[in-house]
Amino acid sequence: MTARLLVIQHEQDAPAAWLGEWWQALGLDVDVVRGDLGEPVPARMTDHDGLVVLGGAMGACDDAVAPWLAPTRSLIADAVAHGIPTLGVCLGHQLAAVALGGSIERNPSGRTVGLVTVRLTDAGATDPLLAGLGGQPAVHYNDDVVLEAPPGSTVLATLPDGRVQALRFGPSAWGVQFHPETSPEVFGDWLRWDSPDGLSTDQESLLDTVTAAREALQAAWQPLAERYATLVGARARVDVSPVTS
Numbered sequence: 325m326t327a328r329l330l331v332i333q334h335e336q337d338a339p340a341a342w343l344g345e346w347w348q349a350l351g352l353d354v355d356v357v358r359g360d361l362g363e364p365v366p367a368r369m370t371d372h373d374g375l376v377v378l379g380g381a382m383g384a385c386d387d388a389v390a391p392w393l394a395p396t397r398s399l400i401a402d403a404v405a406h407g408i409p410t411l412g413v414c415l416g417h418q419l420a421a422v423a424l425g426g427s428i429e430r431n432p433s434g435r436t437v438g439l440v441t442v443r444l445t446d447a448g449a450t451d452p453l454l455a456g457l458g459g460q461p462a463v464h465y466n467d468d469v470v471l472e473a474p475p476g477s478t479v480l481a482t483l484p485d486g487r488v489q490a491l492r493f494g495p496s497a498w499g500v501q502f503h504p505e506t507s508p509e510v511f512g513d514w515l516r517w518d519s520p521d522g523l524s525t526d527q528e529s530l531l532d533t534v535t536a537a538r539e540a541l542q543a544a545w546q547p548l549a550e551r552y553a554t555l556v557g558a559r560a561r562v563d564v565s566p567v568t569s
Contacts, residue, residue, distance in 0.1 A: 325560060325561070325562055326351065326352070326353050326560070326562065327351070327352050327353065327373045327374070327553075327556045327557045327559070327560035327562050327564060328352070328353045328355060328371065328372045328373050328374075328560070329347060329352045329353065329354050329355065329372060329373065329374045329375075329376060329556055330355050330357065330366070330369070330371075330372040330374070330375050330376070331344070331354055331355065331356045331357070331376045331377075331378065332356075332357050332359060332365060332375075332376070332377045332378060332392075332396050332399075332416070333356050333357065333358050333359075333360075333378050334359060334360055334378060334379070334380030334382065334390065334392075334415060335360050335380050335381065336360075337510070337513045337514060337517060338378055338379050338380050338381075338510075338514075339378070339505075339510070340354065340356070340376070340378060340505055341505040341506055341507050341510050342504070342505050342506070342507055342542065342545065342546075342549070343376070343413075343504060343505035343545075343549050344356075344505070346546055346549035346550070346553075347549060347552075347553055350549075350550065350553045350564050350565070351562075351564060352374075352553055352556060352557075352564070355372065359390065359392025359393070359396065360380075360390070360392070364392075364395075365392050365395040365396050365399055366399060367395065367398070367399070367402075368399070368402050369399065369402055369403045369406060369408050372408075373408070373409070373556045373557075373559040373560040374408060374409040374410070374411075374552070374555070374556035374559065375399065375400065375403040375408055375409070375410045375411070376410075376411045376412075376413070376416070377396060377400060377410075377411070377412045377413065377415070377416030377419055377420065378413050378414075378415070378416055378505070379413050379414030379415040379416060379465070379466075379503060380414075380415045381517075382415065383415075383418075383428070383468055384397075384415060384418040384419045384421075384422050384428050384468065385422060385428075393419065396419055397419050397420075397422060397423035398423070400412065400416075400419060400420045400423045400424075401423045401424060403497070404420070404423075404424065404493055404494050404497045407494070407495060407496055408496070408559065409496045409497070409552060409555040409556050409559055410493070410494075410496065410497040410498070411497075411498050411499070411500070411552055412498070412499035412500070413499075413500055413502075413503060413504070413505060414465070414466055414500075414501060414502070414503055416499065417470070417490075417491065417499030417500055417501055418468055418469075418470060418499075420474075420491075420493055420497070420499045421470045421472075421473065421474055421477075421491065421493075421499060424474035424475075424477065424493055425474040425475050426470055426471075426472050426473050426474035426477070427470070427471050427472040428468050428469065428470050428471060429468065429469070429471045430467055430468055430469075431466070431467065431468065431469040431485075431487060433483075433485040433487070435466070435467050436464040436465070436466050436469075436483065436501075437464060437465050437466075437530060438463070438464065438530045438533060438534065439461045439462065439463060439464075439533055439534060439537060440461075440462055440464045440483065440484070440489075440502065441459060441460070441461060441462070442454075442457055442458055442459065442460050442461075442462050442481050442489065442490070442502065443458065443459075443481055443482050443483070443484070443489065444457070444458035444480060444481050444490075445479055445480055445481060445482065447478050447479065447480055447492070448479075448480035448481050448490065451480050451492060452551065452555075453492075453498050453548060453551050453552060453555075454480050454481065454490060454498075454548070456547075457544060457545075457547070457548065458481070460540075460544035460545075461537050461540055461541060461544060462500075462502035462503070462504065462541075462544070462545070463502060463503040463504075463506045463511055463534060463541065464501065464502050464503065465503065465506075465511070465514055466501060469483070469487045469488060469501060470487070470488040470491065470499075470501070471487070473488060473491055474491075474493060476493075476494075477491050477492060477493050477494075478491065478492045479491060480492055480498075481500075483501070487501075488501065489501050489502065490502075496555055496559075504544075504545035504548055504549070505545075506541075507538070507541075508531065508534045508535040508537075508538055511530075511531065511534045512531050515527045515530065515531055550564075
């Protein structure tokens with residue numbers, strides 16, 4: 325039996341990217357649902373062993389412009405309630421926070437774009453998904469942040485301004501404000517989407533910095549992908565082992 329992973333993608337330019345490649349290399353079946361293309365979000369996690377919700381430019385409560393967000397929040401709540409390994413990335417992290425009783429708002433400190441170091445809390449230092457990853461560079465591209473964590477959740481990492489950078493929502497559910505999946509190519513697409521008339525000098529510098537960090541980013545976040553895949557495999561009762569060459 326093969327472990328099956330459900331990925332909710334919100335827009336063309338925000339794919340699973342590196343995470344999807346790593347999970348497929350580990351032998352997971354990765355099924356992608358595109359809410360923006362009208363594909364229905366399942367009501368419950370009956371056919372998959374793990375749930376990943378990716379990022380997007382919309383806000384976590386922008387149901388009027390993105391009507392699939394409401395069923396996505398419900399699906400996250402269902403997955404967490406049933407102990408299904410769950411990972412929210414950026415918007416996905418914010419959707420999970422809202423679905424479980426927290427709140428999100430525009431970050432009073434302003435937009436965060438580019439590389440930001442992951443700053444683990446004491447709880448994060450022993451977390452099964454993030455342990456050992458403190459001090460690693462991570463791509464950020466967000467306006468909103470979690471201002472109030474859901475009841476019972478644990479802050480695993482914080483941004484320089486003290487806002488939440490990563491949360492554990494339950495024994496097998498996480499949200500990260502950063503983008504472990506994002507390659508320099510995807511990051512460049514986001515910058516160009518924001519500035520269709522051409523990148524500014526500052527944006528070019530941001531892209532150069534992320535491009536130079538390619539190997540460091542891959543080395544930092546492939547272990548997270550492998551750890552999450554192991555949890556999904558355990559749920560499906562199959563062995564998931566890193567591919568070695």
